[in-house]
Amino acid sequence: xEKLIVSSSPHIRSGASTQRIMLDVIIALCPALVAxxxxxxxxxxVLVAVTVLSCVLSEYISRRVMKRKNTVSDLSCVVTGxxxxxxxxxxxxxxxxxxxxxVAIVVVKQMFGGIGQNFVNPxxxxxxxxxxxxxxxxSNWTPAFGWLNGADATTTATPLAVLKxxxxxxxxxxxxxxxxxxxxxxxTCALALIIGGIYLIARxxxxxxxxxTYLATVAVISLVAxxxxxxxxxxxGVMIGAFxxxxxxxxxxxxxxxxxxxxxxxxxxxxxxxxxxSLPEGVSYSIVLMNILVPLIERVSLPKxxxxxxxxxxx
Amino acid sequence: xxxxxxKKPFRTHGxxxxxxxxxxxxxxxxxxxxxxxxxIPMQQHIGAPCKPLVKKGDHVYLGQKIxxxxxxxxxxxxxxxxxxxxxxxxxxxxxxxxxxxxxxxSDGLMEAxxxxxxxxxxxxxxxLAAVRASGLVGLGGAGFPAHVKLKPAxxxxxxxxxxxxxxxYVTADHRGALEDAGAVLDGVHAxxxxxxxxxxLIGVEGNKPDVIKLLSKQAKxxxxxxxxxxxxxxxxxxxxxxxEKVLVxxxxxxxxxxxxxxxxxxxxxxxxxxxxxxxxYLRTGMPxxxxxVTFDGGAxxxxxxxxxxxxxxxxxxxxxxxxxxxxxxxxxxGGPMMGIALTDDSLPVLKQNNAILAFDEQQAKLPExxxxxxxxxxxxxxPMLLVPTLLEQYTEQKNVExxxxxxxxxxxxxxxxxxxxxxxxxxxxxxxxxxxxVKKAGGKR
Numbered sequence: 193x194e195k196l197i198v199s200s201s202p203h204i205r206s207g208a209s210t211q212r213i214m215l216d217v218i219i220a221l222c223p224a225l226v227a228x229x230x231x232x233x234x235x236x237x238v239l240v241a242v243t244v245l246s247c248v249l250s251e252y253i254s255r256r257v258m259k260r261k262n263t264v265s266d267l268s269c270v271v272t273g274x275x276x277x278x279x280x281x282x283x284x285x286x287x288x289x290x291x292x293x294x295v296a297i298v299v300v301k302q303m304f305g306g307i308g309q310n311f312v313n314p315x316x317x318x319x320x321x322x323x324x325x326x327x328x329x330x331s332n333w334t335p336a337f338g339w340l341n342g343a344d345a346t347t348t349a350t351p352l353a354v355l356k357x358x359x360x361x362x363x364x365x366x367x368x369x370x371x372x373x374x375x376x377x378x379x380t381c382a383l384a385l386i387i388g389g390i391y392l393i394a395r396x397x398x399x400x401x402x403x404x405t406y407l408a409t410v411a412v413i414s415l416v417a418x419x420x421x422x423x424x425x426x427x428x429g430v431m432i433g434a435f436x437x438x439x440x441x442x443x444x445x446x447x448x449x450x451x452x453x454x455x456x457x458x459x460x461x462x463x464x465x466x467x468x469x470s471l472p473e474g475v476s477y478s479i480v481l482m483n484i485l486v487p488l489i490e491r492v493s494l495p496k497x498x499x500x501x502x503x504x505x506x507x
Numbered sequence: 508x509x510x511x512x513x514k515k516p517f518r519t520h521g522x523x524x525x526x527x528x529x530x531x532x533x534x535x536x537x538x539x540x541x542x543x544x545x546x547i548p549m550q551q552h553i554g555a556p557c558k559p560l561v562k563k564g565d566h567v568y569l570g571q572k573i574x575x576x577x578x579x580x581x582x583x584x585x586x587x588x589x590x591x592x593x594x595x596x597x598x599x600x601x602x603x604x605x606x607x608x609x610x611x612x613s614d615g616l617m618e619a620x621x622x623x624x625x626x627x628x629x630x631x632x633x634x635l636a637a638v639r640a641s642g643l644v645g646l647g648g649a650g651f652p653a654h655v656k657l658k659p660a661x662x663x664x665x666x667x668x669x670x671x672x673x674x675x676y677v678t679a680d681h682r683g684a685l686e687d688a689g690a691v692l693d694g695v696h697a698x699x700x701x702x703x704x705x706x707x708l709i710g711v712e713g714n715k716p717d718v719i720k721l722l723s724k725q726a727k728x729x730x731x732x733x734x735x736x737x738x739x740x741x742x743x744x745x746x747x748x749x750x751e752k753v754l755v756x757x758x759x760x761x762x763x764x765x766x767x768x769x770x771x772x773x774x775x776x777x778x779x780x781x782x783x784x785x786x787x788y789l790r791t792g793m794p795x796x797x798x799x800v801t802f803d804g805g806a807x808x809x810x811x812x813x814x815x816x817x818x819x820x821x822x823x824x825x826x827x828x829x830x831x832x833x834x835x836x837x838x839x840x841g842g843p844m845m846g847i848a849l850t851d852d853s854l855p856v857l858k859q860n861n862a863i864l865a866f867d868e869q870q871a872k873l874p875e876x877x878x879x880x881x882x883x884x885x886x887x888x889x890p891m892l893l894v895p896t897l898l899e900q901y902t903e904q905k906n907v908e909x910x911x912x913x914x915x916x917x918x919x920x921x922x923x924x925x926x927x928x929x930x931x932x933x934x935x936x937x938x939x940x941x942x943x944x945v946k947k948a949g950g951k952r
Binding site for chain 1: 894
């Protein structure tokens with residue numbers, strides 16, 4: 193008889209892989225990608241291509257330089273690239289987008305050990321660094337459909353900016369739901385993001401705990417504060433944050449209870465920034481802030497081993 | 508406290524949706540013709556190994572006791588064929604430990620020991636003595652001596668018969684329940700009467716409707732049970748329903764505290780094949796000498812259950828089934844989730860063995876591990892509410908204190924975490940290593 197393989201149990205696997213999970217996330221981002229093209233034109237696709245390429249090359253080169261295994265095939269760098277583009281205004285200079293990709297992958301992800309090791313969300317952190325490096329370019333919003341009527345060189349105010357500055361709020365719920373407003377590439381179309389989110393939940397890539405808790409927290413605080421909860425849910429980055437940013441595995445708690453605490457925190461800080469800070473939008477900062485708090489949340493939220501709770505045993 | 512019979516199982520945590528592969532559940536059990544030789548280790552149970560009572564050249568009958576021990580936690584070993592002892596030697600068991608082993612060459616007669624007769628039972632002490640003499644150990648896989656289990660420290664109000672059989676491929680309990688349902692109920696009523704138990708729950712996973720139907724009917728029609736205290740409970744088809752602590756919670760809602768046994772929450776859990784053996788033994792007096800074993804996997808030509816004398820070499824059974832269809836790359840003793848990978852097929856079938864799986868090259872291949880992405884699937888799938896990825900990290904750091912704090916000794920190595928891990932981390936392997944660090948450091952939990 194030929195030599196037999198002897199290994200530790202279990203001897204079968206579910207077939208799940210990191211690559212398949214990332215592919216599912218990419219599929220889930222496709223509706224929003226289509227929406228970004230519809231509202232912002234071919235420039236949107238170019239920007240996505242630029243950030244994806246920048247992220248993939250950054251991953252490849254940084255792994256190479258550090259003499260580590262090439263991990264481009266797990267597709268996580270592609271996801272980061274798409275998400276980064278989705279958080280940029282369409283008019284941003286491609287070189288700035290390239291810089292964003294390098295920051296996300298090299299500084300935020302690989303310098304901390306690569307996939308699974310970064311303590312903040314790479315795409316969001318890169319966006320924050322870009323916002324602080326190029327504040328004017330990062331808040332230069334092109335109107336939706338501007339590319340069709342030759343208005344793609346003009347600028348408009350995002351619904352959030354209007355809310356902040358107290359101008360006349362002329363957006364209908366339908367406009368906000370479909371994304372017929374100015375804003376970042378991938379964040380405006382709530383419909384497309386919800387479709388993607390439902391796909392992720394149906395494929396069991398993410399659990400509904402974080403998105404539902406996050407959205408519910410935003411809505412409740414908005415209601416209590418006397419704002420319009422529907423508007424607060426539909427404007428800005430709340431939808432993309434709830435379905436694609438906050439549930440990021442590496443930077444969110446691992447247990448269900450931890451996820452609830454974390455998502456409540458994300459919603460709370462989002463609303464606090466919206467209501468009291470000088471910035472119009474708080475999704476990026478709130479999620480990155482909660483990312484940093486994850487180790488503390490884990491301390492209080494990890495499950496207690498079976499049989500070690502008070503009350504276990506015969507009553 | 509009033510005992511109720513749950514209509515639905517209680518909620519349990521975690522687990523995995525494993526593929527069933529119950530390919531052999533509808534094929535009647537084949538009986539292996541007497542093998543030319545059997546190899547019977549003296550350690551086929553948890554506890555003290557037996558000392559051989561025979562020497563080279565001795566004639567033995569089928570069912571004759573050939574090994575025993577003075578220790579309480581142990582179970583005697585019997586000859587599974589009649590013939591001549593050709594050697595008493597040491598072999599290495601699948602777990603890696605060495606064991607004295609009696610090799611018997613068959614005389615082809617299967618001549619039963621003339622002293623065998625049904626045990627006479629007048630009281631509980633007689634019952635325990637008879638169970639010990641039968642050589643019965645937990646046949647679900649653990650191999651815990653039955654007479655020890657049947658002498659619990661506290662009051663038992665519920666007998667749980669474990670017919671979950673949640674491991675993929677394995678159908679030995681399934682076939683046993685169908686082919687020997689009468690013996691199951693005989694065993695149940697014997698234990699029920701001896702321990703004064705008022706509630707018996709036969710837990711069967713929902714993927715075995717034929718077993719549920721048959722046992723429900725038999726239990727209902729049984730004249731020994733006018734108050735209908737023996738009932739079948741359909742369990743959720745989700746691995747690991749058959750794990751003892753999970754099963755206790757699913758059937759009664761009681762959670763066994765850390766470091767305690769089901770008996771500490773008033774439950775006695777017995778595997779259905781153990782119960783059926785007990786039923787037969789009390790009628791005939793024939794000790795545990797044969798076992799129904801599922802032979803399956805991509806490398807086996809004719810997968811089915813086979814009734815084999817204990818100690819039969821695995822290769823001999825495969826030959827009886829028409830040999831290997833493809834070259835085997837991995838041979839498992841037990842199911843694919845918790846089974847032990849064997850080094851070769853000359854090892855014998857043991858008492859607590861319920862399946863032999865021979866995997867072909869494709870089935871034997873495991874994907875390479877990649878970096879943990881903290882997806883949390885291991886946490887969600889752990890029935891013992893542990894954090895496997897953390898245990899892996901602490902094992903790498905040899906951090907015994909944190910390992911203990913995180914409850915590593917509570918892990919039963921069911922494999923749900925590693926099965927579900929998209930990064931294919933060898934979580935169970937790490938945890939085993941971590942447990943050895945804890946034991947070395949003298950820690951107990």
